[in-house]
Amino acid sequence: MEKISVDTALIKQLQNLLETEAYEQLEELLQGMYAQDIAEALNRLKPEEARKIVMRVEKEKAIKVLVEMEEGVRESFLSTYSTREIADEFIQNMDSDDAAYVIGHLSVKEKEDVISNLTDIEFASSLLSLLNYEEYTAGSLMAVELVKANINWTVSQCIEEIRRQAENVDNIYVVYVVDDFERLSGIITLKNLILSNPSALIADVSNKEAISVSTSTDSEEIANLFKKYDLVVLPVVNALGQLVGRITVDDVVEVIKEEADEDYQLMSGITEDVDSTDKVWVLSRARLPWLLIGLMGGIASSRFIEIYEDQLKINPEMAFFMPLIAAMGGNAGVQSSAIVVQGLANNTLGTKNIMPKIWKELRVALINGLICSLLLLGYNLMFSDSLTLSMTVSISLISVIIFASVLGTFIPMVLDKMKIDPAIATGPFITTTNDLLGLAVYFTLGHLLYNVF
């Protein structure tokens, strides 16, 4: 097999082979492709075309193709199959975590139908229990397929057991060691097994202090464990300490990616996890909340400016720099909060000792505020007639940058303490707050200065 670039030419070729019913050539082409590449191609074909292609893929690979398809595409693809076919052709040959992942997206009715059509009762029941775990917990991420050995065995007994169990488990990184009550009591790597004396006791060659998580551990915590301890696979135990599954690094890479996407969207003012292939109304609904909050912020600022209507009548030039002040406050605030939000997410920043951080932000803001407001002052002295306006704008600008930076540091930390995702602080929230703040500073100062000079 080789990596194939999934481009328009390949798509055309696939459609062509389907139309001309050149199935032998199609099968040959598909044999040379990775499941992931086939899935990528199917994302760009119609469900009926996709079905015809998957029919020509060998069974084990077809399963992988299904798992790798995009969610929406898989939904339409599976809708061309009956629940009995879904169970027979795909689910019953899958690893439990993939199976749970795929049918987890079906409706409750379909889910039950698929499971009741499974012939392997043991598999069906472990699937049912996987589906019961809450989303984003270790239980929902784990697979039940793993290789385990009893702590009282010898190394050679363990290797025998691997041979026996290996067929069901795709990737073996370590063998889990359990006691007579199925409680996890250690791990042993394949490397250690190969290097150990065949007659040695597992108890003597295993690592007894393996990191494990419980079924209810949150996926974000799991991702942090993998990142911090450079893990490849992580055992999952139940409340009794019994080994119930394992989580592999590829699923965690997925979690890390999804989390980053979610943060990115949150800070862009999108409240649900959506992607560009979602339906129009889903996209609308995900964006509306922050637009409405922005709207309220805008109305509030209109009420505020109204207070200064008389001032604006006398000095309409005050209006010229309103957008500048508002925008710069927003920019500076977002910059500060981004650094803090990231620090909190990466655990490089405690919420203790807030003061030194605010002090640092204050100095950064002072430098940048000073540079920006001096530049603006220079510009205004050259091109504007009003000294009062020039001074108002520049003093407002530096004040707003400082205020916004401090708020941008402070708000995410407070949210974090209140157990609210601080990512929500960056983006629209900070922007809206700082719009208001900036205008308040600007008009208060303007009112003052225009009355003095």
Added chain:
Amino acid sequence: MEKISVDTALIKQLQNLLETEAYEQLEELLQGMYAQDIAEALNRLKPEEARKIVMRVEKEKAIKVLVEMEEGVRESFLSTYSTREIADEFIQNMDSDDAAYVIGHLSVKEKEDVISNLTDIEFASSLLSLLNYEEYTAGSLMAVELVKANINWTVSQCIEEIRRQAENVDNIYVVYVVDDFERLSGIITLKNLILSNPSALIADVSNKEAISVSTSTDSEEIANLFKKYDLVVLPVVNALGQLVGRITVDDVVEVIKEEADEDYQLMSGITEDVDSTDKVWVLSRARLPWLLIGLMGGIASSRFIEIYEDQLKINPEMAFFMPLIAAMGGNAGVQSSAIVVQGLANNTLGTKNIMPKIWKELRVALINGLICSLLLLGYNLMFSDSLTLSMTVSISLISVIIFASVLGTFIPMVLDKMKIDPAIATGPFITTTNDLLGLAVYFTLGHLLYNVF
């Protein structure tokens, strides 16, 4: 060992043990901690304290602690050592990729000093060649330590070789198969080795179509390969196809994390990769470019509003809704671009067929724009005296949301085609553009409507 939560209590305890010179207790405590947790604790201690603690950690773990420290912390920590000590106590016992990573951050002079102090010439020269690879390429990410076997060997010969080589290689996931010219010709997993007949030929049990990359492959592409093909380790070959190293998933997780952080910062208007522990002037410099662009945008909008000074004198209430229009344009634009930028990063979105995507954005914008502007109209009809103003504001709002959404979709796609990172499009760029755009629509429309009614 067990995971220890690195909190203020632990830090206090460490400092206490140092002060009272209770080194036995300190060593005991450190023995029970993971290297990663020790590193996390050191991040919060002074360099001299850190040095005293690392002295009490067993050698192999001390190396890991050094690798896991934060960059800035490691820099100050290493500054308490001479280059000879750095070579002796840390670098010479490290894996090549970690060694290159650590000394890669030193000054050119220190780098050369450290390397010339290494006693293992072979290691020193492979380190030198690793340091020559450009940052963010496979060459700079890989380790040269790996287990390889000749294609003409038998399985039992291969297992013998693993025993011999295993001491130098921490984690063995697969054995690389090479021909007589050291060219990569396949891989074999430890699982397959265990399951195969000891007298079988490696050539017959290895997988000959392993995915590999060249030393110059970009880290982003590598991360995508790991994600797409669920890899744990990836071989690296030179231009002759010879095996020169391997990249493990933990390094790639780091790359994925860094990329996400970079995107997040780019969209927050921060141009360099910084974190909250960086120096004040580094933080200032990273933020200034976008503040200056924002400043120019603000000045441009002030010039624009100036054109309508007379209008503002007669209808100062026009100023009330300027911030609302500008902010909503910014919000809607950022929302649209975020979805597109993400789609481009995840490869779920081709740049072909731009029109259907813009059409979709248009419909989303229409729905949300309609909802927002109707709400605003309702508010204004209730609380404002001016029908003209109410109409101007609401019509401007829906126009701006639609314009901003289309621009937000269009700009990242164009940037992507021009090979510029589209992440730069979200955030300050879109916000600044849309501020200007929003005001243009608002005043043009206002001018028109006030003259008609």
